[in-house]
Amino acid sequence: MIGSILLSISILSAVPDISPEVPAAYEINAYLDDSAHTVTGALKVDFVNPTSRNLDTIAFHLYPNAFKDTSSVYCREDGRARSAVERGNVSKIEISNVIINSGKIEESKYGINGTRLYVDLDKPLRPESKINIELDFEILIPEIIGHFGYDSDGDYLIAHCFPILCGYQKSRLIDWEYHANSEFFSNFSYYDVMIELPKDFKAVSTGELLRESETDSTAVWHARADTVIDFALVCGADFVEFESKIDGINLKYLLKERNADFYPLVDSTVKNSLRYCGDLLYHYPYGSFSIADAVFRTAGLELPGLIVIGVMDANENIRRNILKKTIAHETAHQWFYATIATNEFEEPWFDEGFASYFEIKIASHYEFDKFPFLFSNYLSSDKSVRRFYSIADGARYPINLKSWDYPNRQDYYSAVYSRAWMVLQALENVMGVSAFADALKMFAGDYRFRHPDQRDFLESISELSPADLTEFTEMFIDGTARVDYSIESVKFEKSVPDGDSGDLEYIVYVEVARKYDGILPQAVTLGFEDGTEIYKIWDGEDRIARIIFETKSIPVYASIDKKTSYTIDENMNNNTIYLKGHVTRMISFEWDAIFIIEFLASIFL
């Protein structure tokens, strides 16, 4: 093992300049033992204190310890992980030989607490002062559990594995335990990684990865990544490699052999997603982007400059669309997570909500948000399912809780992914589509390669918002406001015509209601026989309001939010009233319903 490490030691080109903005530079030498499922190696990190205070302790993440035994926070929170560990599928990371500024320190000076390592400093590290820490590590890789491991094909997802520093956000150390719902947070850093893999392995990673040398049985790979929040690698023998390029970005794909036919679909979706997010936010800032296919327990995983997707059997329409949406979602994370590096521990809605928002935008723009089901003109939409999923949950929790404050995964996903998307969409409508797009672009530009929090976001977009967002924030981001607006009734009466025109005029009274506590401005529309529409904006504040229109003819319908701009509205069925009912349409549906029961009855005669 030592020999292998020595073999793989590289001569670094130049030590990058670390600063409070990019406070760490890592040099990692590692060896993957495929038969023992271990990664062993040595890590060196140059670190500059990015805070405004002295630091007495340096903290590292030791995520693999989440699955060391069932007493971990993760296992206590997640039954599936707990049973995996009970079955003996464990992971752990062991640390030894800790050296600070070339001086080996005693074991009593550092200690492991769950998924964190704390190293006590002999003397405080002053703001903007540098320190060098070295350590050896040995990681036992489990069969896929949480966010890393090897899959049933023997391919590896080596993510969140290495002992990297806990990050600081606005001078505050973010050293939370690894929770079952939580994802990650760390500061932007430089990585120089040499890793020795079995010779037949193919690999993709964060940053630029090159196969540098080979022995009889192994190959040494060298990765360099600038200004990234983490380093991850996917490798295995069961992959087919593809390469492509878009707008100066080198794309590298590792697809399972059985899924190689899906390369064109994956490639086009990645390119579309990169371009779409790039246009709306800023150009993807790295020179390479990698996509790996893994038999993974969730659909996808975002990593810096690398996404992992489960291609599965994407032959059916529904799976193909799910795959495309997963790619769009994880690619959007290259902005909201990887480069606008929000705190996934404490504000998981921030990156997941935006990734969901962009996923749905991309799907709609490239027309893969809907797919035919059963009949060619019956279009099913994942967006509708997602909306249902969240609304059915009843907005029980605000979207901005810490990830572990949600009592279970369903509430977490419902709030952080689905409701957050609906809240962002509502915000877009409150501000106006154009103003929201401008505000978002400005925010993204300002906070690129930074660690903004929710307050930064709201302050930033408020600058371009025509509406005051305080109440909106209280209701929908900090609160659990629910929304349902309805048309209660439509009445009209003839009015005396003005002047000599002789045109018969009508006064139309539309009674609208707000059924829940959520308040959103609404467009109340009247539609006429010739297809024309008129509308009035209602501030949506009163519980019941009467909107009065003067018209030349009797309307066909009255509608509130006719364009269904607010997916957060929990009942779309009460948004429109037609003055004349659609009797034949209903009869048609009723025959369909009767037929289903009739047909089943005829089979089981």
Place this chain on the structure above:
Amino acid sequence: MMKFLKNRVVFASALFGLLDFMQGFVIASPILIYLRIIYENTESSLHLWPLPSFEIFSDFMINHNDLFVLYIITAAVLYILFFIIKSFFTGGIYRLIIYGRQNPLIIKTAKDFLKSSSEIWIGFLKVGIFGVLIYGLALFLGMIFGDFFGRFSGFLKFVIIALFLLLGSTYLQILKIYIASTSDISLKAAMKETRGKISKAFMRILIGNISVSAAAFAAVLILWFILKALKSSEWSVILMILTIAVQQLMVFAVCLGQSLRINFNYSVIKEGGENALGGDELG
């Protein structure tokens, strides 16, 4: 054509179809009345073709879930009530099919029909209740074998489950045939008396029922494609009428298959022959 319509198997199929339609109507009515009230004047009524949009379904489930639960209970009660009535008429239709052959009792009037139905009503009720067990067992076995063979093909899993359900259905038909032809309403006797005949002619029964079911399935499949084509166009009154007609033809095709199976099973159990098409009456 008239001869075709007067054929007792065809006529019985039409009666089965009518019974099924009534069942559908009775069970669906409570929810349909409510849906008519809430949707008739809304935008949603324009999004019920070819199927209700997902939003309509989801918003209904979220905002009217108490009503949905209530409906499920109502539908279950209505199903049980209709099952009792259906068992009564089904007995008459069975006799209509099998008496046309060698039995001296001929059903000519509605009065004859009701009388012959009432004689075996209790027996049919017993078989109907017993059917829950039989279908449960068939589904259970179908799932087990289906899971095993389903490894090779998903379609094979479906076929195996369908085959077990068909076996269950055939056994229940034979019990009903026994009751209808002997007027003996004892389920125990029916099981005992038919056991030997089933084991003796098992392969004939199996192949005959599979053949008839496969033919009915093919007819339903063709009609389904027609229905699919019709429903893939924009809604119109004409399309609605055509759709209803095709749907009823699908039900009729299934009912015809059922009647032919009854006739065939009767032939095997009672006569030892396999004249599934009702003698020379179909020409």
